[in-house]
Amino acid sequence: MHGPTRHDDIESILYTEEQIAARVNELGAQIAADYADAIERGEEVVLVGLLKGSVMFMADLSRAVKIPVRMDYMAVSSYGNGVKSSGMVRVLKDLSDDIAGCHVLIVEDIIDSGLTLKYIQKNLLSRGPRSVEIVSLLRKDISDQADIACRYLGFVCPDEFLVGYGLDYAERYRNLAEVCVLKPEVYASLL
Numbered sequence: 001m002h003g004p005t006r007h008d009d010i011e012s013i014l015y016t017e018e019q020i021a022a023r024v025n026e027l028g029a030q031i032a033a034d035y036a037d038a039i040e041r042g043e044e045v046v047l048v049g050l051l052k053g054s055v056m057f058m059a060d061l062s063r064a065v066k067i068p069v070r071m072d073y074m075a076v077s078s079y080g081n082g083v084k085s086s087g088m089v090r091v092l093k094d095l096s097d098d099i100a101g102c103h104v105l106i107v108e109d110i111i112d113s114g115l116t117l118k119y120i121q122k123n124l125l126s127r128g129p130r131s132v133e134i135v136s137l138l139r140k141d142i143s144d145q146a147d148i149a150c151r152y153l154g155f156v157c158p159d160e161f162l163v164g165y166g167l168d169y170a171e172r173y174r175n176l177a178e179v180c181v182l183k184p185e186v187y188a189s190l191l
């Protein structure tokens with residue numbers, strides 16, 4: 001155990017703790033400014049974190065957004081332990097509270113195929129919210145991605161297998177403080 005990479009399975013660090021923190025703070029300030037009027041009118045803002053990948057981002061972003069918000073979570077799964085989205089989205093845990101009449105901001109860690117957000121956005125829009133927007137830390141720069149309007153985006157990232165800061169491979173590496181590229185040989189058997 002030495003240095004910031006700690007794991008032998010890590011190829012490189014894509015975004016450092018400092019780069020992530022700086023971008024999250026910028027997003028938080030932008031979100032706070034955009035929703036200030038709504039808060040002023042007495043309307044509620046709800047951050048909806050998608051478990052488990054968005055846990056770190058949700059924790060940091062919610063503290064960077066210096067306006068009163070509610071926090072709720074949904075657990076969905078699209079990957080299982082594989083490397084590519086199956087296109088199947090399973091709801092493992094629903095929201096705890098009603099979002100009718102609220103401004104909903106979906107907090108996601110990464111947009112890959114976009115299938116998860118496509119499903120969640122439609123699902124949440126059917127519950128009568130005042131608005132539904134998306135904030136994602138990462139968006140993969142790929143052509144075969146669903147058409148998702150992501151209002152707040154941290155980084156456009158390369159099409160690599162990324163882990164850390166909430167992102168996993170087979171439930172490992174989520175607790176890395178950086179967003180890292182996983183060595184291909186670690187997941188090669190799944191390709």
Ligand code: PRP
Binds near residue numbers: 078
């Ligand atoms: C991952 C990631 C996103 C989704 C993105 O979640 O956290 O939610 O996949 O992929 P997509 O754009 O191709 O749909 P996963 O289902 O692996 O669950 P997790 O958040 O618990 O890791």
